Amino acid sequence: xxxxxxxxxxxxxxxxxxxxxxxxxxxxxxxALGLLEPHIDERGDRCFARTQLVQVARVRRLHAGLPxxxxxxxxxxxxxxxxxxxxxxxxRRPWT
Numbered sequence: 001x002x003x004x005x006x007x008x009x010x011x012x013x014x015x016x017x018x019x020x021x022x023x024x025x026x027x028x029x030x031x032a033l034g035l036l037e038p039h040i041d042e043r044g045d046r047c048f049a050r051t052q053l054v055q056v057a058r059v060r061r062l063h064a065g066l067p068x069x070x071x072x073x074x075x076x077x078x079x080x081x082x083x084x085x086x087x088x089x090x091x092r093r094p095w096t
Contacts, residue, residue: 009049009050010039010041010047010048010049010050011047011048011049011050012045012047013027013028013038013045013046013047013048016047016048016052016053019050019053020053020056020057022056022060027048029070030056030059030070031046033070033071033074034074035055035059035070035073035074035077036048036052036055036056037052058077059073059077062076062077
């Protein structure tokens with residue numbers, strides 16, 4: 001019997017879908033829309049970093065909380081990222 005000494009950084013597409021509580025087809029759709037970025041493993045299969053579960057949760061909250069389709073959620077996420085970037089620039093800016 002063998003035991004894993006550490007957790008693998010990537011989940012298979014099916015395992016990721018199960019962890020996210022979504023159907024694998026929806027995961028594929030989110031990839032097609034650019035909302036998730038898969039890693040291609042040595043066999044050529046899609047796998048996902050566990051950290052992307054946070055992104056899925058954010059997408060689900062926006063989709064459920066606002067009357068937006070998934071493509072529009074992508075636009076909202078881009079705008080939120082831009083706002084974060086601009087706020088960070090303001091914080092670094094010396095006040096004269």
